[in-house]
Amino acid sequence: MFKSLYDKIVSQISAADIEADTRDAAVRLATAVLMVDVALVDSRFDETEFDRMLELIKGHFGLGTQEAAELINAANAKADELVSVHEFTQLLHKHLSHDEKTRVVQLLWSIAYADGELDKYEDSLVLKISDLLHVSRGRVMRLKHDAQRIM
Numbered sequence: 001m002f003k004s005l006y007d008k009i010v011s012q013i014s015a016a017d018i019e020a021d022t023r024d025a026a027v028r029l030a031t032a033v034l035m036v037d038v039a040l041v042d043s044r045f046d047e048t049e050f051d052r053m054l055e056l057i058k059g060h061f062g063l064g065t066q067e068a069a070e071l072i073n074a075a076n077a078k079a080d081e082l083v084s085v086h087e088f089t090q091l092l093h094k095h096l097s098h099d100e101k102t103r104v105v106q107l108l109w110s111i112a113y114a115d116g117e118l119d120k121y122e123d124s125l126v127l128k129i130s131d132l133l134h135v136s137r138g139r140v141m142r143l144k145h146d147a148q149r150i151m
Contacts, residue, residue, distance in 0.1 A: 023095055026095075027091065027092060027095055027096065028071060029071065029075060029078065030088040030089075030091045030092050031060075031092065031104055031107065032053075032057060032071050032072060032074070032075035033075045033078045033079050033082065033088050034085060034088055034089070034092075034104070034108060034129055035053055035056070035057070035075065035107060035108060035111050036053070036072065036075045036078075036079040037079050037082060037085060037125065038108050038111045038125055038126060038129075039111050039114070040079060041119070041121040041122055042119035042121050042122055044115065046115060048114055048115050049114040049115055050072070052110065052111060052114035053072055053111055053114070054069060054072065056107050056110055056111070057071055060103070060107060085125075085128070085129055085132065086132065089132035089133055092104060092133060093132065093134060098134075098135070101133040101134070101135055102139060102143070104129075104133065105130045105133065105135050105139075105140055105143055106143045106146075106147070108126045108130075109143050109144050109147035109148075112147070113147045113148055113150075118148070126140075126144070127140065
């Protein structure tokens with residue numbers, strides 16, 4: 001009886017760990033896809049933007065250079081197939097706290113300003129994603145101003 005109970009507990013803990021790992025991987029991919037989409041929306045994706053994205057992903061997710069580059073490549077493949085950002089914003093909205101969603105918006109503004117210019121399409125896309133993540137417009141505008149000032 002105790003062995004059976006022990007086995008049940010161990011299997012539930014293992015399932016929870018797998019579920020958390022899967023969720024974390026999905027959140028990382030969704031965030032990276034949105035970052036790539038912002039970088040590509042102005043039809044220019046240069047080395048500066050890639051380097052900035054690599055740096056941001058490494059820092060935000062605590063990944064090594066190789067892992068971050070692989071995530072960007074996977075995100076780029078997903079972004080090529082992207083029809084709508086809703087799938088990815090819904091996933092992030094469901095699994096992230098308000099502060100984490102705000103950090104995602106901050107990352108997006110950093111990518112939008114990575115090449116030193118904010119294209120109108122980048123601006124529009126970040127605002128759209130921010131709305132879908134339910135981050136207040138006032139907070140979004142402060143993040144935008146902060147990203148502009150840093151660049």
